Amino acid sequence: MLVLAVPGLFLLLFLIGVLRDRRRFGNAVHLGLFVISLPVILFPARDHLSPVVVVLLAAVVLLAPSLGTLVLAVLLILNGRTMLRKEGRSLTNLLSLLVGLGILGLVALMAQAALIHSRALEVLTGTLLLVTAYVSFLFVCFVGYAFLYGRYGRLTAAGKADFVVVLGSGLIGGSRVSPLLASRLERGRAVYERQVARGHAPVLITSGGQGRDEHLPEAHAMADYLTDRGFPADRIVREDRSRTTEENLTYSRAIMEQAKPGYRCVIVTNNFHAFRAALLARSTGVNGQVVGSHTAAYYWPSATIREFAAVFLTHKVVNLGVCLLICLLGLAAWWRL
Structure with a gap:
């Protein structure tokens, strides 16, 4: 039962936050933490699962994020081209294209680090990957909770x-x-x-x-x-x-x-x-x-990225502080090489 404590705590915080005020970004974060902590429940039960189920779960955990990342990058690049064609050239219309290219650039950097076995490049890649993982987690929380809030909005209008x-x-x-x-x-x-x-x-x-x-x-x-x-x-x-x-x-x-x-x-x-x-x-x-x-569907990706960036910078002390801490840890690791 102890293993249920972590996801249970995050679920409780999420429900309390929603009851207090649905208009809180903390609700999105607590919901995201609840979701990513759910696999903890399955860990004690691994010995009771069939090998096929274990392999399938491992494949989902390991392969889905990497394949999903590549697919997302391609879709963002294609959307960026659509935005430029329909809305014209501007920084905001370039957002989805730039993010997609950034994801592919990080993947290429990871592949290069693995090929040449450079410790300095591995530390740099690892630091960028951790920063990206932190920002991506908040982005997924933002998108997921924004969707739920939108469903609730229909009830609000009534x-x-x-x-x-x-x-x-x-x-x-x-x-x-x-x-x-x-x-x-x-x-x-x-x-x-x-x-x-x-x-x-x-x-x-x-x-x-x-x-x-x-x-x-x-x-x-x-x-x-x-x-x-x-x-x-x-x-x-x-x-x-x-x-x-x-x-x-x-x-x-x-x-x-x-x-x-x-x-x-x-x-x-x-x-x-x-x-x-x-x-x-x-x-x-x-x-x-x-x-x-x-x-319009084509407008969503760039607009959502722009909205998230604004929310991210609203809490810039915390968010940029975490990113800076990750970079300092990476710098410390590089210094010890």
Whole structure:
């Protein structure tokens, strides 16, 4: 029974965290630790398993990560080419391509270290591998929990809400709503109509300021998009000062608190952005959960990597500290060569 203590502890921490607040990155980490600790349960039972089962389990543990890594690298590179073709050249659109090439570069470095038997190269490779393993673990936790949070978001939208907050994004040509933003607005309209069908009409807040290359605030373009399609203008409030997601939520919170203390809201953004928006909603004190709208499949990998990088750097003291510690240990190992 003692062997159950480790995964049991992580599962307990995960459940407590979810009950306290679903909008916590710690929940994702505890869930990830629970999953990777599950094989510990099988270790004492190895003597009671058939040899075939043991071989299959060993193959899964040893081969799946390596083969999966190579497949992932190829898929990311292919996605990077698609992003460049459909979205144009920019650093954010290059993310999936760069990550895929980085994975292949690390694999090539590991193969070179094994071939030439260089202790210095082996230490360098091992250090990079540990840093990559740490970051990859957090990334998998982020993606897995973001998926679960997205499923929960559908239930969130069904509850009573006083406000529906639609987060803005860049305008095409400085004035037109992009397909990405249109999907948020349509999801916001759907949430509003579901609320009306239950007998209460919330206020819809379009949130977004004016960027340097935009001719009008995003909030105004968003409101015009909705009213042009029959949405009641008297149920829209425009928050037109914000420049970032954090400001979207901060300024929208001020509007909601002034209009109705003790409010409850639903925040709408794209599905790849929902979990990070939820983390920011918690940090800015917004009383609401986040639901996501549809996003084109090809856009997901780069967008998810960008979202994870932002969350990773939000906790930069801890995360960069761990990476630095790993590098220092690698430097110490190299010094002893």
